[in-house]
Amino acid sequence: MSPTIAILAPGAMGSAVARRLSENGARVLTSLKGRSEQTAKRAAEAGMIAAEDADVAGCDIILSIVPPGEAVALAERLAAVIVRREKKPLVVDCNAVNVDTVLGIEEIIGSAQAPFVDAGIIGFPPQPGAKGPAFYVSGEHAKDLAVLKELGLDLRIVEGPVGAASALKMSYAGIVKGLAGIGSAMVLAATKAGASDALRDELALSQPAILARLSTALPDMIPKTYRWVAEMREIAGFLGPDHPASQIYEGFARWFEHLASDAKGDAVDAELLKAFAAKSEKREV
Amino acid sequence: MSPTIAILAPGAMGSAVARRLSENGARVLTSLKGRSEQTAKRAAEAGMIAAEDADVAGCDIILSIVPPGEAVALAERLAAVIVRREKKPLVVDCNAVNVDTVLGIEEIIGSAQAPFVDAGIIGFPPQPGAKGPAFYVSGEHAKDLAVLKELGLDLRIVEGPVGAASALKMSYAGIVKGLAGIGSAMVLAATKAGASDALRDELALSQPAILARLSTALPDMIPKTYRWVAEMREIAGFLGPDHPASQIYEGFARWFEHLASDAKGDAVDAELLKAFAAKSEKREV
Structure with missing residues (x-):
């Protein structure tokens, strides 16, 4: 039964x-x-x-x-x-x-x-x-x-033991969502400095797998960042407060807070991220 | 001439x-x-x-x-x-x-x-x-x-203008070296929690391009992290002190400081990173 x-x-x-x-x-x-x-x-x-x-x-x-x-x-x-x-x-x-x-x-x-x-x-x-x-x-x-x-x-x-499955979930999310975090921060900074086309070209040439991943991840993350804030704080806690890498994940929490409030508001950054990804997909064709 | x-x-x-x-x-x-x-x-x-x-x-x-x-x-x-x-x-x-x-x-x-x-x-x-x-x-x-x-x-x-080439360099390094930063932190944390094999398996299944990149980047970064510390601080400066993502790069500077001192010392973390990458390459064959 x-x-x-x-x-x-x-x-x-x-x-x-x-x-x-x-x-x-x-x-x-x-x-x-x-x-x-x-x-x-x-x-x-x-x-x-x-x-x-x-x-x-x-x-x-x-x-x-x-x-x-x-x-x-x-x-x-x-x-x-x-x-x-x-x-x-x-x-x-x-x-x-x-x-x-x-x-x-x-x-x-x-x-x-x-x-x-x-x-x-x-x-x-x-x-x-x-x-x-x-x-x-x-x-x-x-x-x-x-x-x-x-x-x-x-x-x-x-x-x-109990803990191993959670450690897997934390470390996997820390890599995949972390890449979305650094990708979004750097794409926005490059765009604002007039270097987004050059960044896309160089990634296409030397890191095509990362560019392909960002082209999917950047538009996908926009409606989810509000949920990722607490998850990044869990990852910082997973490392522990004195761990030399925990500040990275506290930083991601703060960055996703910003992106979540941007998405709920005038969505200026959200539009720039979508634009970068859309151009990347075009060049992959 | x-x-x-x-x-x-x-x-x-x-x-x-x-x-x-x-x-x-x-x-x-x-x-x-x-x-x-x-x-x-x-x-x-x-x-x-x-x-x-x-x-x-x-x-x-x-x-x-x-x-x-x-x-x-x-x-x-x-x-x-x-x-x-x-x-x-x-x-x-x-x-x-x-x-x-x-x-x-x-x-x-x-x-x-x-x-x-x-x-x-x-x-x-x-x-x-x-x-x-x-x-x-x-x-x-x-x-x-x-x-x-x-x-x-x-x-x-x-x-x-002047600044665009540096913005490209900063944003490219912020993505590629940032991925090495989050990858090394999460692989070490997963290893210490007994979840490194599961993490490798899940990445191989759902994010094979990221796993391939980490398999190269993790052993390659070990002798370089001492130079990356100042570069991460430059990237934090590129974003600006009040930027909501600058803490991420301050965090990377601190993490690379740790990895640099580990590499110069007993290299415990360096060996764990090499071991993860070696097993990943094996499974790619």
């Missing part, structure tokens, strides 16, 4: 994961406590069943998929209801949080005597017909999630 | 440029004032002729090729001797300095009534048989350097 799975919260990623699982036969619960009507509608469309926290605690598996800043509070809320149940659910933290944070969450869930798995999601929310995103999982209970593979998720086990 | 060219200083880049120019028929002067015997030997081997500053000022073209922190002092030293000559040399600043710095240097050279060109060198010192590096030049006198192309340099005119 298919397991009962709870996914909190029913955001863009959470509801798309729920849709894939329910389409493959899983019963998927969620909590709509304090959520908007729009979210309730999205959850229902994804095949999710609204439930009280006590019922969430009675599921076989609980996936926590929330913005990084809400991960600890959700773990505490779950632990408070799980502690009262005899049969414990397997709790999976899928959030872009740093290793220390996920170790803290493991402790919170452990205080309710429930098994815990660390997970990191890499890629876009599940789309019909596409395989991704990748669900990297680590920790001694990671193998108990094999059922999620049968239910259509691209599950990949990282050999290592 | 071939022009007389002065190149200061006869460092690794300066003497390699001199060799190419002298092999193609140019008479190349340099100053050995205060330089070591080893440098004097390297200069002689590159076909350079030792000269006093007064003779340097009498050349047709002067190329300034020094570490970024020495560019302004050299300009002042040159202006002091050029001001006394009736026939003025064309002075070219080839250094990795920010736009404000090169505008200041233009003013210093202008105070001696000499024409000035902004240049940025992208690539390794000239090697026998290879075309590079690229000499990007900008400003109204850039076209007067066409003779350097005939003498074997890969000269490329950037349309734009």
